[in-house]
Amino acid sequence: DAGITQSPRHKVTETGTPVTLRCHQTENHRYMYWYRQDPGHGLRLIHYSYGVKDTDKGEVSDGYSVSRSKTEDFLLTLESATSSQTSVYFCAISAGPGGEAEAFFGQGTRLTVV
Amino acid sequence: DAKTTQPPSMDCAEGRAANLPCNHSTISGNEYVYWYRQIHSQGPQYIIHGLKNNETNEMASLIITEDRKSSTLILPHATLRDTAVYYCIVRDTGTASKLTFGTGTRLQVTL
Numbered sequence: 001d002a003g004i005t006q007s008p009r010h011k012v013t014e015t016g017t018p019v020t021l022r023c024h025q026t027e028n029h030r031y032m033y034w035y036r037q038d039p040g041h042g043l044r045l046i047h048y049s050y051g052v053k054d055t056d057k058g059e060v061s062d063g064y065s066v067s068r069s070k071t072e073d074f075l076l077t078l079e080s081a082t083s084s085q086t087s088v089y090f091c092a093i094s095a096g097p098g099g100e101a102e103a104f105f106g107q108g109t110r111l112t113v114v
Numbered sequence: 115d116a117k118t119t120q121p122p123s124m125d126c127a128e129g130r131a132a133n134l135p136c137n138h139s140t141i142s143g144n145e146y147v148y149w150y151r152q153i154h155s156q157g158p159q160y161i162i163h164g165l166k167n168n169e170t171n172e173m174a175s176l177i178i179t180e181d182r183k184s185s186t187l188i189l190p191h192a193t194l195r196d197t198a199v200y201y202c203i204v205r206d207t208g209t210a211s212k213l214t215f216g217t218g219t220r221l222q223v224t225l
Contacts, residue, residue: 033212042201042215043158058212090157092213100146100165103213105157 003027004106006091012112019078021109023091031094032074034066036087043090049074050097081113118202123220132189134219136202139183145206147178148213149187151198158201161187192223
């Protein structure tokens with residue numbers, strides 16, 4: 001299995017509080033992604049990174065920010081958590097940018113905003 | 115990225131081959147076909163991918179039609195542990211191209 005660790009694995013937080021999720025990889029892959037998964041929507045891309053300090057938005061980026069100060073860590077921050085951000089969050093990594101390089105996923109973080 | 119169409123569910127008897135179809139009629143020349151699966155609420159697991167040629171690995175085989183408009187994932191000897199949702203995805207070679215997951219095929223392997 002690819003060396004991807006997400007933390008925490010489970011979190012319950014209150015509406016309006018900031019929350020940071022961490023994705024840590026030991027593969028030295030350049031590309032990292034944050035997805036969320038909700039019933040009826042499949043996995044949707046939030047943000048991605050194509051190198052240290054290089055990030056870009058995905059299709060559902062509102063209310064989220066990311067940072068990547070080291071190759072191995074990609075942080076996802078909910079600036080002010082809302083109930084609509086209750087979801088399962090998955091991190092993925094990939095050695096290459098596109099179709100020729102497979103992406104591997106972490107085990108997910110289940111976030112509940114109350 | 116091209117869209118894919120998969121049947122919502124399939125059944126397969128344990129020990130038999132599971133053949134999961136996928137239609138991607140709008141696929142373009144630089145797009146790869148990927149298959150992932152997700153068991154319960156675990157992270158999606160990479161299975162196999164290909165561009166034009168058929169591919170085989172320790173998990174499965176991928177058969178891509180000559181016109182590349184459809185493909186089939188084959189699990190040669192399905193087990194109960196193969197019960198999962200299987201996603202067929204097309205992915206281009208652009209910068210940090212994302213994986214667009216549809217709703218997949220729920221494969222139920224039975225005794």
